[in-house]
Amino acid sequence: MSGYPTGVERHGETLRIWFIYQGKRVRESLGVPDTPKNRKMAAELRASVCYAIKTGTFVYEERFPESKNVTHKEKSKKSTTLEQLCMRWMELKKPDLAKSTFKRYTSDLNLTMYFLGKDTLASAITNEDAIAFRNELLTGYHIVHEGRKTRTQKKGRSVRTVNEALNVLKGMFMFAHRNGYTGANPFADVGYLKKQRTQPDPLTRDEFARLIGGCRNDQAKNVWTFACFTGLRHGEISGLAWEDIDTKNWTASVERNLPVRGHFALPKTESGRRTIQLTQPAIDALKRQMPFTRMNKPVPVDVHLGPGIEPRRDDCTFVFSPLYSTSKNQAGDWYSPGSLGAMWNFAMKRAGLRHRKAYESRHTYACWALSSGANPSFVAVQMGHVSAKMIYEVYGKWMSENNQSQLDILNSSFGNYAPSMPQNVRVPG
Structure with missing residues (x-):
């Protein structure tokens, strides 16, 4: 439409915006009159929505809570707890994993539920939570097995252990984001820790x-x-x-x-x-x-x-x-x-x-x-x-x-191949 910013259009007597979400064009009515000032506001709103979608932080029902585009299923998924998400993901992953890998994944997720809270909504976990959890894994105390939630004196984990756990969580929350359980992947840009190669320490x-x-x-x-x-x-x-x-x-x-x-x-x-x-x-x-x-x-x-x-x-x-x-x-x-x-x-x-x-x-x-x-x-x-x-x-x-x-060895071997040369050779003047 002439005179309207990209993605902003008139709908009856009011304005609405359109944007691409999960591969489809969707429209949302803003319910404001069509005025030059409101067109500018609508363009700014659309730009912020597009940026949130691009960076993986867009939560549809939070931005447009009354939208018909938000289904009941999507709303119920956002109520999924961390424990429920872990169970669902591991149920789907189990056929792909060796027993040893499955056991390690389970251990990593149990730690995650312990530190972040198994009843925490998966959609409520933030990037800040993810970074704090990584740091806790690296420097925090271990927990006792058998489900006892007390701490032992053992403290800290290796960089390799922390990075392996991060890899598991990045994968699970990518699954959660793609399937509507969360509005973003809070672990997406949490950096892996740099590992210093341990020098061998052989026996003499x-x-x-x-x-x-x-x-x-x-x-x-x-x-x-x-x-x-x-x-x-x-x-x-x-x-x-x-x-x-x-x-x-x-x-x-x-x-x-x-x-x-x-x-x-x-x-x-x-x-x-x-x-x-x-x-x-x-x-x-x-x-x-x-x-x-x-x-x-x-x-x-x-x-x-x-x-x-x-x-x-x-x-x-x-x-x-x-x-x-x-x-x-x-x-x-x-x-x-x-x-x-x-x-x-x-x-x-x-x-x-x-x-x-x-x-x-x-x-x-x-x-x-x-x-x-x-x-x-x-x-x-x-x-x-x-x-x-x-x-x-x-x-x-x-x-x-x-x-x-x-x-x-080389000198000994090469000596057998070198041609005999006269010891005193006069160079012509």
Whole structure:
């Protein structure tokens, strides 16, 4: 219409505006007379509506509470509590998630409901709430499990843990916004925390000897010798069976992982399913372990291959088993990664060593291998990485320490190819 700002039009004797909402053109009557002053006001109102839609902060029923465009269903969705939203989203997500991922998502959402209030309206959660929650996760106290809402003395969470929780909440509130439960995604622009890469803290040779000396029994010695000389993840060690060991060629096939207690799955990544070449110390550890578990009765376990896929049934004679030192009534047939961690902590403390996380057994293998001159690509395959890129990024320091020995190898090799040259050559003047 001539003389009317964009999106403003006359409707009878009054003005109305139109705008695009959820892909459709909608109109709202303002109920004000058509005057030049009101046209300008209507244009400003429309501009603010369009900006709110663009930035994800537009709540239709708040801006136009009497509008016929707001359905009863939309109004009821805005009354959804945080707990109801979490339950609905997880119900829809469950078929897509591995059991370990589902468990982590559930834990993250339980924390969210605890801190933000399970009865809080999902539509009432603000960007300020989201930022405060992120900061609380990073620096706040942990809560006790079993639903007890008291706090322990443990304080703070890792950047990785906080960012993983943020990722879950960004996804859930994106779903909420797209489906009309909220007018915006309060977590949309909450930034991820910058993570400083933790430097590997491997054992020295002397510390390794002390660790082994601090082990409770011979099986524990075999566990940590095998771990430090193969670099396997602890979930992979938990799932390792004698059926996976080739005792002629001395290789080990990594066929399963234990990401969640009692729930076997495929290795962490596609490249994690691999066959590794065993080093002599690892072979010796297996030979010492044979009398303890090799002749145990195989245990049938289901290996979960992914959401919606029938599990694979494996008969496993586990290489490392709690049954070696504990009765059947007191222990299971395999170690959980948490049990291996407790075994590590006991040995470290008994040996009087500075505390490190049990995962340093994996770093120890990588650092020892690289400082001994092993090919980074070979080490990457052994450890289940898709390429040597991560090896270079994480363990570059240990590779550079080997520069002189590598130079000696080159000098020795190149010396065989260099042509003989006369020692005294006169340059023509």
